[in-house]
Amino acid sequence: MKNMKKLGFGTMRLPLTDPDDVKSIDYEQLCRMVDCFLERGFVYFDTAYPYHGEQSERAVKRCLTDRYPREKYLLADKMPILRVRGTDEYPRYFEEQLARCGVSYFDYYLLHNMGRERYVNTLKYGGFEFLYKLKEQGLARQIGFSYHDDAQLLDEILTRYPEIDFVQLQINYLDWDSAAIQSGACYETACRHGKPVVVMEPVKGGSLAKLSAEAQAELTRCGAAGSPASYAIRYAASLENCFMVLSGMSTLDQVIDNTSCMQEFRPLDKAERGMLARVAEIMNRDVVPCTNCRYCMEECPKNINIPGYFGLYNMYTATGKKTNMYYERYSMNHGRASDCIKCGKCEGICPQHIEIRRNLEAFADLYERKTER
Ligand code: SF4
Ligand code: SF4
Incomplete structure (x- = not known):
């Protein structure tokens, strides 16, 4: 889809009828959120096998794919590589996912949560080769992996598997220089390999939606017009090589807020960048000044x-x-x-x-x- 808007609907924090039961998805509310998201011109949805105690894919079927024609949306799903114990399990999981989601193919298909330990098993069981086959068969239009490890391993994987179409990375303005997450280093590695990036956790699990009092005061002092979450999303979307920013939305208000700032997307300007740098400085104060030299x-x-x-x-x-x-x-x-x-x-x-x-x-x-x- 040309001119695709850069905001994706993450389905890992869906509205619940019982806050203590992750499986109790509020379908009525979710249908309203999906409708609003599509009405506003957004098309990308992201799910995964284990989300919501394995109910997220089914919720996608009930609230999205059963209700809209296939060409109205793009759907991303992920192979649960942590659970895979043998080569023959990949097709079994994949078939199950198609059935759960009620579709005959995925627009984007990823190996879920790639990292050092999972990489060893993925090599052993031929996970990347399985992705290649899906693409050949038209069952996955674009193939990639979501990633949670260091830039060095990412470089190794992309060097070994250059046919991968894209990577999904955790990026936000607090983690950019983090030794643990390595957002910046991973993003630059993906760029070096010419791989477009889907951003996950732009609001850092909600941490950047509600700032500390001092950080919020900095936003107010600068006359910030948008919500803290909207700045976090725009920060990620402003990265040139990022083609999609996922936001795990839980309420209709969040859908309205997130889509409002991305409907006519405007990259952060210099003053806004400066403001977020100061917010990050406040939030990162008293840190251990480790540079990850190892x-x-x-x-x-x-x-x-x-x-x-x-x-x-x-x-x-x-x-x-x-x-x-x-x-x-x-x-x-x-x-x-x-x-x-x-x-x-x-x-x-x-x-x-x-x-x-x-x-x-x-x-x-x-x-x-x-x-x-
Ligand atoms: S040597 Fe110091 S700066 Fe380098 S990784 Fe260890 S603690 Fe961090
Ligand atoms: S080198 Fe010694 S002091 Fe430092 S972390 Fe290791 S065990 Fe602890």
């Missing part, structure tokens, strides 16, 4: 993922939210923060002179204690 890791006898953990620590300082999922992922093949034996070898080599032991202790206290903060 020198410390070469010295650490416990193989602790020091820069990764500091990235998560900084994210918590900025947003007040913990991301336990990332900690579990980062510590899978590394020592945990509490494994530190305080030998001090890392501090001897850190070019930023960071008090690594003290900061790791604080991080362990935050992430490993039993009761949630």
